[in-house]
Amino acid sequence: MSRSGYCPQTPAQVREMLQVIGVGSIADLFAVIPDGLRARSFELPDGMSEFEMLAGMERLAGKDRRTVVPFLGGGSYDHFIPAVVDHLAGRAEFATSYTPYQPECSQGTLQALYEYQTAICRLTGLDTSNASLYDGGTALAEAAFMALRITGRKKILVDGAVNPFSRQIVRTYLANLAVEIVEIAPVKGATDRKAFLAGLDDETAAIVLQNPGFFGGVDDFSDLAEKARSRGALSIVSVYPISLGLLKTPGEMGADIAVGDGQSLGNPLCFGGPSFGFLAVRKEHIRNLPGRLVGETVDKDGRRGFVLTLQAREQHIRRQKATSNICSNQSPARPDLPRHPRPGRVCRAGATQFRQGTVCQGGARGHPRGVAPQRGADLQRIHPQPADGCGNRQRAAPGTRDRRRSAAGTLVSGLGVLPGGHGNGEA
């Protein structure tokens, strides 16, 4: 009899099946495993009912300080998630389906991903988006890989105002390759243009920037993107997607690649995961895109439908050749890593964006979700002037804290949210 309730065969059915197979017992099915290779230990606790498990998990969760109000930011943001998002993203037809390799029975997932790709293009101002990656930091590492492949060069300049955890991920990914990563330290939290221009040369594959920066500064990187292009380097901008309702887009700046983390698009904090990473590029880079890509086509009756495309369907044929030949036209950069899109998270993004994008108050600036975070920043800004050392370029960004911690700290301590802790506005 089944111990867990998830194995439905009754003892009578088991007997019948063993007979069909032609063995006497289940143990016979494992006879090929010699004694010397059998498990030496399997000391796990006994199982329990759903009720008891949930009580145990609730007790464990009780050891978290769940009443803390998180103003921490740093890549994870506590936005309100409208009820409809959970409702739709949680549908079993999305949540328990598989990667859409058989398109005829996966048009739901495929069309949702195509719509997601379109939305990311509209937000970032770029031509082409893939169907998502693991998270923002790994998306940044993938973008770095792309730039190395496309240019054939071996140096990357990274702004120190890029999220420090994302920078660490890039270092991990590139550690085994003969690639130089040069970090350009910010000056008072702002991008050091002089140092960037000094470091930019004919060996530079890419410059990597973030907007808003990790310290909250808002910038326009058009000048740097143009300089990079003139030297044959790519520009990669990591962005906070909600801010793109208001802020100048990577596309408008002339950047080649935009990446970022999609947690803020309808995903709960959940101790940092799961989330998804987005990656959008200018048209000319499409064949170097990593990850899944959904394209529109027609069926044999002329009806519109969607399929995975430009994928190494033959990845199991391409294997190591696909990656050593990393400028291949047939497949994205690392086709053999089954870079499954994260439709579970992406459907949340879709539903959220389409929900929120509808609230056009006054039309001209578009996305009011960008407005709400700015209000939140206003809460933390005690003085109306920009912080010392920031010119017009750098204003405390929507949704971030004022860099003058004493003022913010006073506020935060006064609220009693984190005793003695101002949170950390810096790397």
Add this chain to the structure above:
Amino acid sequence: MELIFEKSVPGRHGTIIPRSDVPRSDDLPAGLLRAAPAGLPEVSELDVVRHFTTLSRRNFAVDTNFYPLGSCTMKYNAKAAEEAVRPFAGVHPMLPFLPSGEGYVQGSLGVIHQLSRLLAEITGMQAFSCQPLAGAQGEMAGIMMIAAYHRSRGHQRRFVVVPDSSHGTNPATAAIVGYEVLTVPTAPDGDMDLDVFRKTMNNEVAAVMMTCPNTLGLFTPHVAEICAIAHQHGALVYCDGANLNAILGKVRPGDIGFDVMHVNLHKTFGTPHGGGGPGSGPVGVGEELLPFLPEPRVAQRDDGSYYLEEAAESIGRLANFHGNFGILVRALAYITMLGRHGLVEVSEQAVLNANYVMSRLKGWYELPFDTICMHECVFSASRQLKHGVHALDIAKHLIDRGFHPPTIYFPLVVKEAIMIEPTETESKETLDAFIAVMIEAAELAETNPEALFQAPRSMPVSRLDETKAAREINVCCSG
């Protein structure tokens, strides 16, 4: 069906933002702002609900259909495991990085630590990192750790050895970490050809990568010998844990001699596939590789409290935070409910179900390896090919009958491969219904192949023009 963008009506809107009582500050300068709105759809909440609900109904899913996808382990996703995430959903991942911050997240750190310990016991490894965000990233972590190990010992190693039956991710991962790949052919008995393997091994091989049981669904007793030969040459051995569902409680890769492995929480441990993600690929190591585990790691003090620690020789960070935490909670819930006996039952029932399907179908399809299988079996559509019918056509017929097809055209070593993994959560009635349709397809291949070429006919779309999709690239609605 229209795109959501095509349903947009200017001026329509959905949810409203709460009123703010925060005094407004100066607007940002115009030069920092986007020139034109994003052009996201203007739709109502009902529009959104109808759209996505209707889309969802154009999908197959485990909750509605049988998915006998070999190597994917599409088992039922326990709803109790979903429920277990709820009390953890509001915790911010940066909390433990504050001074004394780990005191705020003892529960969440506890999830990670407890899951790691359970995975270590299940697999016979010394320790796990739950940071990798997918199986492929777990593989990458494993090969990076092997590279770090060799570097630390001053070894110059260039190669990674894989069998030609391996999943494509194995050689691809090796290549990304900078290794050259040496491929060993499969012998007639389904094992890696040991003679060729012995000749291939040398002192420049960094690692051997294997799947255990292998990708043909067979347990290979030579696996211990392969580990020993690799170690004799100073190489380490990586286990692709995708097929762990077959051996829970029966075999532990750590006991056999594997130095590092990844597990797939979305396969063996029943977390949902979500249409392709998110998954989770924790990576486990033996003694030699402990220093190189990704950081930060969750450690435990003598008083039982948890904390984050870094390590000088770690390969570094792989994810922005702590891994796919919501998936880790689900896996912990699953293991907790099943316990020792429940997990053993998983493997036994998975292997029983696969052997039953194999026995019933072997009269109808060619069976390249006619022997007791593990949790999956591999057929070939070679008999049907004589009538011009390919594995693909069989697959499309299954769709018409409401079954997601098995894995086709993998592993490469079998022509017109059809790989079937029922999993332990399927009933005999479901298996019998699937078998009946597979037999029907075999019969149609002989009597009326045209019917198979036209399949599927009952879905919202028929076969799609993938050539056109690649030639006339349209991956973004420009409207």
